[in-house]
Amino acid sequence: MCNMAAPEDEHDVAENGEEEKKTFRDLGVTDVLCEACEQLGWKQPTKIQIEAIPVALQGRDIIGLAETGSGKTGAFALPILQTLLESPQRLYALVLTPTRELAFQISEQFEALGSSIGVKSAVIVGGIDMMSQAMALAKKPHVVIATPGRLIDHLENTKGFNLRALKYLVMDEADRILNMDFETEVDKILKVIPRDRKTFLFSATMTKKVQKLQRAALKDPIKCAVSSKYQTVEKLQQFYIFIPSKFKDSYLVYILNELAGNSFMIFCSTCNNTQRLALLVRNLGFTAIPLHGQMSQNKRLGALNKFKAKSRSILLATDVASRGLDIPHVDVVINFDIPTHSKI
Ligand code: AMP
Numbered sequence: 001m002c003n004m005a006a007p008e009d010e011h012d013v014a015e016n017g018e019e020e021k022k023t024f025r026d027l028g029v030t031d032v033l034c035e036a037c038e039q040l041g042w043k044q045p046t047k048i049q050i051e052a053i054p055v056a057l058q059g060r061d062i063i064g065l066a067e068t069g070s071g072k073t074g075a076f077a078l079p080i081l082q083t084l085l086e087s088p089q090r091l092y093a094l095v096l097t098p099t100r101e102l103a104f105q106i107s108e109q110f111e112a113l114g115s116s117i118g119v120k121s122a123v124i125v126g127g128i129d130m131m132s133q134a135m136a137l138a139k140k141p142h143v144v145i146a147t148p149g150r151l152i153d154h155l156e157n158t159k160g161f162n163l164r165a166l167k168y169l170v171m172d173e174a175d176r177i178l179n180m181d182f183e184t185e186v187d188k189i190l191k192v193i194p195r196d197r198k199t200f201l202f203s204a205t206m207t208k209k210v211q212k213l214q215r216a217a218l219k220d221p222i223k224c225a226v227s228s229k230y231q232t233v234e235k236l237q238q239f240y241i242f243i244p245s246k247f248k249d250s251y252l253v254y255i256l257n258e259l260a261g262n263s264f265m266i267f268c269s270t271c272n273n274t275q276r277l278a279l280l281v282r283n284l285g286f287t288a289i290p291l292h293g294q295m296s297q298n299k300r301l302g303a304l305n306k307f308k309a310k311s312r313s314i315l316l317a318t319d320v321a322s323r324g325l326d327i328p329h330v331d332v333v334i335n336f337d338i339p340t341h342s343k344i
Contacts, residue, residue, distance in 0.1 A: 127297025
């Protein structure tokens with residue numbers, strides 16, 4: 001799943017091979033953050049980082065066309081942390097994401113990169129107690145990572161909380177935020193944050209809705225693109241199996257048996273089917289765990305963590321987990337139901 005493209009396989013950045021040798025320092029990243037990258041094992045910046053970080057440090061708005069696995073979180077987190085270091089301030093940056101799981105993943109990267117400089121972040125997503133989130137916001141973290149709906153809830157109902165001093169807005173997976181009908185929420189948020197701010201908009205694809213949002217929210221942005229439409233990782237092997245649908249379950253179990261010992265993510269179109277298949281394969285002795293929108297947020301996080309910790313070999317999920325999650329040890333991804341959107 002960690003579909004980080006090798007630095008040399010796209011000519012737009014690494015035409016003469018020179019870019020490959022770039023370091024974070026070359027991009028203008030300060031020593032303390034370079035050290036943080038090193039500690040995370042990030043030896044060289046990725047393509048999106050090479051493109052976006054210098055531009056962001058110049059104070060420009062960015063529209064980044066990049067997918068999960070490209071290192072895009074680092075591409076927006078590093079410039080935010082660096083400018084935060086230069087002028088420390090609470091409630092400095094807001095990152096909007098489409099799903100709760102992504103929000104936690106982004107916050108982990110902020111915490112990891114910012115631990116040595118004492119950066120505090122708060123995750124504000126649905127399905128979790130409002131009160132404890134209100135308390136986290138009262139402590140005025142530097143970075144808020146939120147899904148749009150719950151953030152609006154706090155902006156409207158949590159006393160003393162506002163984003164009027166915000167300096168950075170990041171919209172991550174903007175195409176997906178808009179596809180999930182968060183458009184009104186995003187508009188509301190744009191109205192209560194300063195116009196005088198920097199905005200980074202990241203999206204895997206450039207849809208009409210994303211273009212509209214870009215016009216509304218960004219000022220003279222620089223485009224940083226590292227992915228073409230529908231790009232998949234070069235080394236990824238893809239197969240399809242053409243079978244009568246009544247045999248799908250048996251074929252699935254056959255594959256799981258044949259490839260036993262690997263780690264699987266299986267995507268289904270409905271919560272019910274996810275749950276049913278989880279029971280089916282569990283009864284057959286596989287260690288499987290479901291992840292879908294009808295589970296409580298605690299259960300969803302628990303499921304993901306068990307899978308990440310490799311105590312379960314199969315994660316059965318609906319599209320709440322279909323994009324954006326970065327789980328490096330996954331060996332096999334099965335689309336049990338064909339996704340209804342070609343982009344997914
Ligand atoms: P993202 O695309 O932001 O979800 O990042 C995907 C994965 O790449 C995460 O696990 C990051 O920790 C990792 N990553 C980000 N930047 C680098 C880098 N420069 N070198 C190695 N790994 C990185």
